[in-house]
Amino acid sequence: MKYMALVFKNLLRSKRRTFLTVLSIAVSLFIFSALVSIPTVANQILGNTASSTRVATHNKAGLAYSIPVAYKQRIATIPHVEVVVPESWFGGVYHEVYDQFPNLAADPDNVDQMWPDWGISPEQFEQWKKIRTAALVGVGTMKKFGLHVGQQIQLKGTLYPFNVTLVIVGTISGKAPPDFLLFRRDYLEEAAGRPGIVDNIWVKVDKPENVPQVIAAIDEGFANSSAETISEKESAFIGSFLDQYRTFFRMAELLGFIVVLTIGLVAANTAAMSIRERRGEIAVMRSMGFPARTILSLLLAESLLIGLIGGIIGCGSAYVVLKVFSIGNVGGPLGSITMPPSILVETLVIAALIGLLSAMVPASSAARRNIVDALRTVA
Amino acid sequence: MAIPLKYNVRSLLVRRVSTAMTGGGIALVVCVFVIVMALVAGLNSAISDTGDPDNVIVLRKGATTETYSAIQLDQFDAMKFLPQIRREPDGSVDASPELPVQALMERTGGGRDNIVVRGVLPIAFKVHPKVKIVEGRMFNPSVNEVVVGKGLQGHYANMQLGSTLKFGRGNWKVVGIMTADGGSFESEVWGDVHNVQDDAQRGAYYADVRLKLAPGADTGALIRRLADDPRINLQGETEADYYKDQAVVANQMRVLGMIVAVIMAVGAIFGAMNTMYAAVSSRTTEIGTLRALGFAPIAVMTSFLLESLVLAVAAGVIGILLALPINGLSTTFGNFVTFSTLAFSFRVTFAIVVEAMIFAAVMGMVGGWLPARQAMKMPVVDALRSV
Numbered sequence: 001m002k003y004m005a006l007v008f009k010n011l012l013r014s015k016r017r018t019f020l021t022v023l024s025i026a027v028s029l030f031i032f033s034a035l036v037s038i039p040t041v042a043n044q045i046l047g048n049t050a051s052s053t054r055v056a057t058h059n060k061a062g063l064a065y066s067i068p069v070a071y072k073q074r075i076a077t078i079p080h081v082e083v084v085v086p087e088s089w090f091g092g093v094y095h096e097v098y099d100q101f102p103n104l105a106a107d108p109d110n111v112d113q114m115w116p117d118w119g120i121s122p123e124q125f126e127q128w129k130k131i132r133t134a135a136l137v138g139v140g141t142m143k144k145f146g147l148h149v150g151q152q153i154q155l156k157g158t159l160y161p162f163n164v165t166l167v168i169v170g171t172i173s174g175k176a177p178p179d180f181l182l183f184r185r186d187y188l189e190e191a192a193g194r195p196g197i198v199d200n201i202w203v204k205v206d207k208p209e210n211v212p213q214v215i216a217a218i219d220e221g222f223a224n225s226s227a228e229t230i231s232e233k234e235s236a237f238i239g240s241f242l243d244q245y246r247t248f249f250r251m252a253e254l255l256g257f258i259v260v261l262t263i264g265l266v267a268a269n270t271a272a273m274s275i276r277e278r279r280g281e282i283a284v285m286r287s288m289g290f291p292a293r294t295i296l297s298l299l300l301a302e303s304l305l306i307g308l309i310g311g312i313i314g315c316g317s318a319y320v321v322l323k324v325f326s327i328g329n330v331g332g333p334l335g336s337i338t339m340p341p342s343i344l345v346e347t348l349v350i351a352a353l354i355g356l357l358s359a360m361v362p363a364s365s366a367a368r369r370n371i372v373d374a375l376r377t378v379a
Numbered sequence: 380m381a382i383p384l385k386y387n388v389r390s391l392l393v394r395r396v397s398t399a400m401t402g403g404g405i406a407l408v409v410c411v412f413v414i415v416m417a418l419v420a421g422l423n424s425a426i427s428d429t430g431d432p433d434n435v436i437v438l439r440k441g442a443t444t445e446t447y448s449a450i451q452l453d454q455f456d457a458m459k460f461l462p463q464i465r466r467e468p469d470g471s472v473d474a475s476p477e478l479p480v481q482a483l484m485e486r487t488g489g490g491r492d493n494i495v496v497r498g499v500l501p502i503a504f505k506v507h508p509k510v511k512i513v514e515g516r517m518f519n520p521s522v523n524e525v526v527v528g529k530g531l532q533g534h535y536a537n538m539q540l541g542s543t544l545k546f547g548r549g550n551w552k553v554v555g556i557m558t559a560d561g562g563s564f565e566s567e568v569w570g571d572v573h574n575v576q577d578d579a580q581r582g583a584y585y586a587d588v589r590l591k592l593a594p595g596a597d598t599g600a601l602i603r604r605l606a607d608d609p610r611i612n613l614q615g616e617t618e619a620d621y622y623k624d625q626a627v628v629a630n631q632m633r634v635l636g637m638i639v640a641v642i643m644a645v646g647a648i649f650g651a652m653n654t655m656y657a658a659v660s661s662r663t664t665e666i667g668t669l670r671a672l673g674f675a676p677i678a679v680m681t682s683f684l685l686e687s688l689v690l691a692v693a694a695g696v697i698g699i700l701l702a703l704p705i706n707g708l709s710t711t712f713g714n715f716v717t718f719s720t721l722a723f724s725f726r727v728t729f730a731i732v733v734e735a736m737i738f739a740a741v742m743g744m745v746g747g748w749l750p751a752r753q754a755m756k757m758p759v760v761d762a763l764r765s766v
Contacts, residue, residue: 262643
C-alpha cells in the first residue's frame with residue numbers, strides 16, 4: 001500500500017496517454033455492457049411478470065389458430081384449477097402504426113384473481129366491472145402517450161375490421177408488463193359479431209406443484225379435437241415469443257465479444273508502450289534493491305487501475321443511459337432493457353482482467369530484465 | 380516536397396508489435412461494421428426483393444400487414460374485372476388471392492418458430508414470376524400437398540422433397556422446392572388456399588390479393604378505384620411501398636449496428652492516437668532531421684497523417700477479410716412486424732466493402748490528426764537537440 005503514491009505518480013506522468021487509454025476502455029466497455037444486457041431482457045421480462053401458478057393454453061397449430069371459448073367451462077372443471085380467463089389479441093393501433101403496444105381483451109370477471117400481482121385497486125376493479133368499455137393500461141403506455149385515468153381513447157382495429165372506443169379506468173403496475181392495454185372481451189365479442197373463439201385461455205392453478213398435472217389434463221382433454229391445445233407455464237409462453245429475437249441476441253453477444261478483444265488489443269498496446277519507455281528507471285529501481293516482484297506488482301497495479309477506472313466509467317454510464325432510455329420507453333419491446341447487477345460485476349471483472357493481462361507480458365519481461373543491459377540502453 | 384511514403388511504411392514495420400496491435404483494434408472494428416451491415420443488407424434484400432414493381436397488394440382498409448387483413452369473396456370477385464389488371468393469353472386474370480397464416484414448425488436444432496404458410500391458387504406463380512419451383516412439382520390442390528421455400532431447408536425439420544410436414548391440424552406432403560430470388564417467399568410454405576382456409580378454420584375469405592398491373596396501366600387510378608368502389612372498398616398499395624414499410628426491422632438493426640460501430644470506432648481512434656503520439660515522440664530526432672533537410676512542416680504533418688492512414692487502411696482490409704466468411708451464411712430472424720420467421724443470408728455487398736474502407740480511413744485520419752499536428756509544430760532546434 002505504501003507504493004500507492006508511486007503508482008498514481010506513474011499514472012499521471014503521461015496524462016494524455018492515461019486519459020486516452022481510460023477513455024478507450026470506458027467507451028468500449030460502455031458498448032460491451034450495453035450489448036450483453038440486451039439478451040438478459042428475456043429473463044428480466046420473465047422474472048418480472050411470470051407467475052409460477054399461471055398457465056396459458058393456446059392452439060397447438062400456431063399463432064394464426066384460435067380456440068373455442070367454450071373450452072373455458074371444460075377447463076374450469078379440472079381439479080386444482082382456480083380461475084380461468086379467456087383472452088383475445090386485438091392488435092389495435094392508437095396513433096401511428098409503429099407505435100404498437102400489446103392490447104388484448106379478457107373476460108372481465110376474475111381479472112383481479114388471475115393477476116393479483118398487477119396492483120389493481122378494488123375501486124378500479126369496481127369501475128372495470130361496471131363500465132363495458134373499461135380499459136386497464138400499463139404504466140409504460142400511460143407515460144408514452146401521456147394518458148390519464150378517465151380519458152377516452154380509440155384503438156384502430158387492424159386484425160378486426162372495426163375500432164374500439166375505451167375509457168381508461170385504471171393503471172396496471174406491479175409485475176405487469178409496462179407496455180400493455182387490457183379491455184373487456186364481452187365488448188370485443190359483441191363488436192366482432194360473437195365469433196366464440198379466443199386466442200388463449202389463462203388458467204390459475206392452486207399450487208405450483210399441481211401445474212404439470214393441470215397442463216397434462218387440459219391438453220389430453222382436447223387431444224384429437226378440432227382445436228388441439230398446448231398449455232405452457234407463463235414463463236415458457238412468454239419465452240417462446242422472445243425466442244424470435246434469438247438471432248438478434250446472439251448477434252449482440254458476438255459483437256460484445258469482439259468489442260472486448262478490441263479493447264484488449266488497445267490496452268495491451270498502451271501498456272507495452274508505457275513500460276518500454278520506463279525500462280531505464282526500472283533498472284535503476286532494481287539496482288537500488290527493489291525486488292522484481294515489487295516492481296511487477298507496481299506495474300500491474302497501474303494497469304489494473306487504468307482498466308478499472310475505464311470499466312467504472314464505461315459500465316456506469318451504460319447503466320445510466322439504459323435506465324434513462326428504459327424510463328422513456330422507446331423502441332418497442334426492446335426499449336425496456338435495464339442492466340442487471342450481474343452484468344455490472346461481469347464488466348468490472350473484464351475491466352480488471354484487461355488491465356492485468358495487458359500489462360502482464362511487458363511488465364514481467366521488464367521486471368526480470370538483466371539490470372546491466374537495461375541500464376546501458378539509453379532511453 | 381513530400382516525404383516518401385516508404386519512410387512511413389518502414390517506420391510502421393519497425394514498430395511491428397505496436398503496429399499489429401493498433402491495426403488489430405481497427406481491423407476488429409471494421410469487422411464488426413461489415414458483419415452488422417451484411418446482416419442488414421441480407422434482411423433488407425430478403426424483405427424488399429419480395430416486391431415486384433408491377434404488383435399491387437390489396438388489403439383491408441387500415442390493415443398494416445397481410446397478417447391483419449381479410450378480404451371477402453365478393454370483394455375479390457368485384458376487383459377481378461378492373462381493366463388495369465393484366466390478363467393471360469388464355470383469358471385468366473392475374474389476380475392472386477392469398478391467405479398467409481402462421482404455423483408452428485419444428486427447428487432442426489429443437490424449439491419451434493412461426494412460419495408463414497401461404498394459401499394460394501396456381502395463378503400466384505404468374506403474379507409472382509420470381510417464385511420458381513426448382514425441384515419436384517407444383518402441389519395438387521385436391522390433396523394436402525405443399526411446396527416449401529429453399530430458405531427453410533436446413534433450419535427446419537422435414538423440409539425435404541417427399542417428406543411429410545406436420546403443421547396446423549394436418550399432415551402435408553412436400554412435393555416441390557421453390558426459390559424466389561432471395562425474397563421472403565423463400566421462407567414460406569405454399570399450399571392450396573382452400574386447404575389452408577380449411578386447416579386454419581378461416582372460413583371462405585382471403586387475407587390479401589396481389590394484382591399484376593397490365594402494361595401501361597395507371598397504378599393511381601387502380602388504387603383509387605379499389606378504395607372508392609363500394610363493392611370493393613379496400614386499400615391498394617404497390618408492393619414496393621408495402622415491403623419498404625415491412626423492412627422497418629432491418630432499419631432498426633441498421634441503427635443499432637451504426638451506434639455500436641461508431642462507439643467502437645471512438646475507442647479504436649483513442650488507441651490509434653496513443654500509438655501515433657508514441658510514434659511522434661520516439662521519432663523526435665528524426666522529425667528534426669527531416670525539417671533540417673528542408674522538408675516543410677506541412678510535409679511532416681502529411682507524412683504522419685499518411686502513416687496513420689496506411690495503418691488504418693491496411694487494418695481495414697484485414698477487417699473486411701475477417702468478416703468475409705460470413706457472406707452467404709444463412710440464418711433466421713424473427714420479424715416483429717409480421718410475427719413470422721424469415722430465413723435470409725448475410726450479404727457483404729461491394730457498397731459495404733467501400734463503406735468499410737472509408738470508415739477505416741476516417742479512423743486513421745481522426746486518430747492521426749493531433750499527433751501529426753504535434754509533429755509539424757515541433758521547433759526544429761529543440762527536436763534535433765533531444766537525444
